[in-house]
Amino acid sequence: MLFYPYSGLKAHNLEFLTGINLQFLGIVGLSFFITAVAIPSVMHISDRYKLYDQKDFYRKDHAGEISRLGGIAIFCGFMITLLMFATLLNTTTPNFLIIACLILFGVGLKDDIYGVNVSTKFGLQFIVALILVTFGGYRLSSMYGVFGITDMNPFWGSIFTIAVIIFINNAFNLIDGIDGLSSTIGIIVNLTFGISFVVCRDYTSAFVAFSLVGAIAGFLVYNHAPAKIFMGDTGALIIGLVSVVLAIRFIELNRFNYVSNPDFTAGPAVAVAILIVPVFDSLRIFTIRILKGVSPFLGDNNHIHHRLKQHGFSTNQTVLILAAFNxxxxxxxxxxxxxxxxxxxxxMITICVLFNVLLTYKKGRKKYRHYKISDILFKDTINFRKGIL
Known part of the structure; x- marks a missing residue:
């Protein structure tokens, strides 16, 4: 018997919990199977029509011609599983998320094949965020005491939520710079949200999370170093969108105002911890680029994963370090x-800053004997020059 969030069954009933676990395993297994089976076909089409990733010698270190259309398989595995279980559960809850994913799938696919200018990409991401906030009900209603701000009125709450959706949506794309990193972090993020929603008894959100976990895992079989295929913008945008939607749902589900005894008493902080790798790396890289006086969207090799590789860690070791940190x-x-x-x-932000300071200082000392702590700010941040670290 398939579960339903309002079935009236007690969450602590062992038989009920066993049934839920089996169903979630089925969800993960189905999306994994669909994605893993689809990847070889995607690779074959890429080979036939020469749809390969454009090698950037400054930022990338892969050799050979590799498809960047793996996001198609992730999308198929996730969407087919999501639609199937939404139908079986007779729930319309994910409908607007599905619409949003369809729009981003089109944007990402066009970008992976032909390219899309920045204004078009962000314009469509804004529309997607507006749909989710206005019609899907995914809106942050409070800052929960962060910076002394509590409740926000619907207008400012919507503006803030749209900005958060667009930011995290792109954050997964920014960390997709080495084999297996974005997919591994994507699995950790959505698996954690899935388990958290089971704890909170929000089973509909849980099956959304587990559907994506299986799809990413099926892709990771081919994406770990040395990668046979990349997820491209198509995959990264889908993972980022679903992750931020689940984060918003998780935060609001554990709000004190309409949950007398929330399962997580610091929902926003836990959500930040779950998303810490893409969030901190993106905040860090945007800040450095702005201080340098260049566009925050200008690509470089200054991400955390690049820093770790510059310290001599292999791709797999870098992925494991960041996964463990997460x-x-x-x-x-x-x-x-x-x-x-x-x-x-x-x-948590302080820990991340200290981690970055340690990496930067050790790299600076390796290249410059008189490198000082102050150089981290005044040489490598404000006056950062291409290639110095």
Missing amino acids: IIMIVFAVYMQNMGNFGLISV
Whole structure:
């Protein structure tokens, strides 16, 4: 018997929980199978029509001609599983998420094949975010005490949520710079949200998360170093969109105002911890580019994963380090929720900054004997020159 969020069954009933676990395993397995089976066909079409990733010698280190259309298989595995279980569960909850994913799929696919200018991409991302906020009901209603801000009126809450959706939507694209990183982090993020929604008894959101977990895992079989295929913008945008939608749902589900005893008392801080790798790397890279006086969308080799590789770590080691860092931050946030949202987020950002300072300082000392801590800010951030680190 398929579960339904309002079935009236007790969440602590062992038989009920066993049934849920089996169904989620089925969801992960189905989306994994569809994606894994679709990848060889995508690779064959890419070979036939020469649809390969354009090698950027400054930012990428892969050799040979590799397809960047893996996002098609991720989309198919995720969407088919999502539609199938939404029909079986007789729920319309994911409808606007499905519409949003369809729009981004078209944008990403065109970008992967022909290219899309920045204004068009961001314009369509704004439309997608507007649909989700206005019709899908995915809107942050409060800042939960961060920067001293609590409740937001619907207008400012909508504006803030649209900005968050667009930012995190692109964050997964920004970390997709080495084999297996974006897909591994995507699995960690959505698996954590899936488990969290089971704890919160929001089973519809949980099956959305697990549908994406299976699809990404099926893709990762071919994407770990040395990668046979890349996810491209199509995959990265879908993963980013679903992840941020689940984050918003998770935060609002654990709000004190309409949940007397939320399962997570610091929902926003836990959500930030779950998304810490793409969020911090994007904030860091945008800040550095702005301080340099260049476009925040200008590509470079200054991401955290590039820094780790410059320290001599292999691609797989870099992925494992960042994956472990992500998991540690999640565990830390869950166990330290009594610190409150602002305090916990501040501590996590401080840890990330110290991690970045350590990487930058060690790299600077390796290249310049008289390199100082102050050079991290005044040489490598404000006056950062291409190729210095």
